[in-house]
């Protein structure tokens with residue numbers, strides 16, 4: 210491992226923004242600060258706990274055969290909730306495929322996300338309902354869509370900004386570099402958030418890049434900041450500032466959230482083949498939820514009754530998700546013909562008719 | 576050495592190992608091919624035995640993978656590049672179509688690019704979007720690329736050997752739903768030439784032509800058709816560019832009926848070209864038009880509908896019935 214490679218992973222750089230220590234104490238910072246009421250802090254805690262719960266429930270449901278696959282966001286709750294809650298409803302968000310916490314902030318129902326992983330559709334939600342675009346499985350392209358959207362926002366002079374998420378692995382894609390450049394050249398109102406969770410399946414960050422990802426922004430000509438991605442306060446503070454920057458006509462901003470993928474890449478993955486349990490144990494000590502809980506409890510802003518109430522709410526959410534997923538109906542057998550084109554297309558019509566006749570043949574005892 | 580029973584994954588793994596032992600210029604590169612051994616374990620253990628210099632985990636960028644494979648080939652290496660899934664080859668489409676395919680012609684034959692681009696393809700495993708595509712027609716449509724696909728472990732072993740030795744770029748499509756099926760693999764047996772089709776089951780009444788994942792299905796369909804008193808021949812195409820029309824022609828002149836089966840969409844799929852050429856070659860022998868069974872003109876559906884979308888034994892037999900009704 211080279212010195213540069215180490216820099217790409219660890220938060221030892223002086224530039225790391227942190228407002229809440231892993232032990233749950235406030236840390237002052239020269240540039241970034243945040244002042245939240247106990248109520249607001251409890252809200253962030255609740256968001257993180259509920260996200261973790263439905264995410265964990267999804268893992269179990271996948272194991273029980275209710276979904277083909279699930280990609281867990283375990284460990285990344287602060288990076289997602291902090292940034293997601295920093296956005297206004299009017300801002301527009303382009304996720305990658307693991308942003309369940311951000312989806313939660315936007316009011317996208319967990320069952321909607323799970324439908325896609327169950328295989329009833331490829332996403333299917335209306336991005337404009339919650340200003341939350343579809344998940345995109347192919348890594349890279351969506352950062353350009355986000356950039357183009359932001360270019361449109363600038364043309365319209367609208368008072369909003371765009372948030373675009375990608376991973377440490379995604380940072381290697383040509384499309385992502387193009388997005389950073391197009392955003393810069395067009396002074397687009399966009400905030401890129403790279404969740405550097407250390408791994409792209411089995412590939413460690415050292416094999417993706419030799420410089421910390423936030424430093425790339427400088428090369429494209431806009432600010433980049435590295436944030437403790439397991440610190441929900443720092444994530445919220447920096448994302449708020451970055452969105453202000455973008456909305457204010459100052460162009461793009463890159464946030465690198467240093468976090469860790471505590472779960473396997475996906476339910477099909479076996480991380481024991483490529484990483485050590487020690488590393489996971491180390492990051493468990495930096496858990497984003499435990500950190501905020503310690504802060505809330507130390508300040509006497511949350512007592513046992515409150516924590517128990519949140520747990521009960523999480524249990525109820527898990528049950529709702531479980532029941533909902535188990536009873537989620539399959540689409541009609543011809544559904545894949547339904548939305549291929551916006552306008553009528555004779556080949557689709559012909560094939561649908563042929564397939565419908567074929568299915569009817571079965572009903573008649575083919 | 577006697578034949579051994581191997582899964583297709585193991586056969587591919589042994590084939591790569593053999594190629595690397597035989598030729599120090601052979602390199603394996605791709606996402607997660609090293610310590611993980613690839614998401615399907617095709618490259619399992621290779622990095623441990625041949626080192627990171629020859630088995631390389633690349634950054635996550637398919638254009639980068641194929642583009643640098645081209646550069647390595649220019650420098651005299653024989654890269655075997657893995658694309659993790661069919662649906663992720665498209666970021667590399669520019670490198671494959673405008674560069675890899677054309678360099679030999681552009682250099683008037685002075686530059687050879689012996690690059691193999693391997694990828695799992697096809698559906699049937701209940702995967703999420705972009706993990707079940709059949710992109711063979713895009714590549715076969717591009718002059719300069721050879722496109723092959725084994726249907727079983729023995730072909731997988733040998734066709735990969737032959738592809739790595741080829742002086743031309745080869746798109747090597749691995750039918751992922753057959754990865755765990757076993758077959759006898761004799762690593763000493765002289766194989767068929769890479770681009771020759773194989774009669775997988777002899778029959779007299781109709782030819783089912785398939786490749787990759789659909790060969791097994793057609794063999795099963797042929798078994799089922801016996802109950803209807805029909806004796807179907809099954810031809811495993813093996814190579815989609817070039818296509819061995821002579822073997823198909825010989826089969827069709829005998830059986831007089833042809834049904835082509837692939838997972839790729841029927842519209843402008845390989846079956847279209849085969850139907851046109853075989854109609855031309857066998858016009859007076861045919862008892863029915865060449866019929867096709869395949870995917871529909873729709874994006875590959877979400878997994879809960881893939882059984883509807885993909886060819887099944889029933890759909891194949893239904894089409895066989897149609898061929899006999901002409």
Ligand SMILES: Cc1ncc(C[n+]2csc(CCOP(=O)(O)OP(=O)(O)O)c2C)c(N)n1
Nearest residue numbers: 307346347348376377378379408409410663
């Ligand atoms: C273009 C493309 N190539 C390959 C893949 C397969 N793949 C899915 S996730 C993944 C790793 C992604 O790592 P990263 O960007 O760090 O995101 P994370 O999974 O850590 O959230 C890979 C290689 C893909 N989805 N898209």
Ligand SMILES: [Mg+2]
Nearest residue numbers: 376377408409
């Ligand atoms: Mg990652």
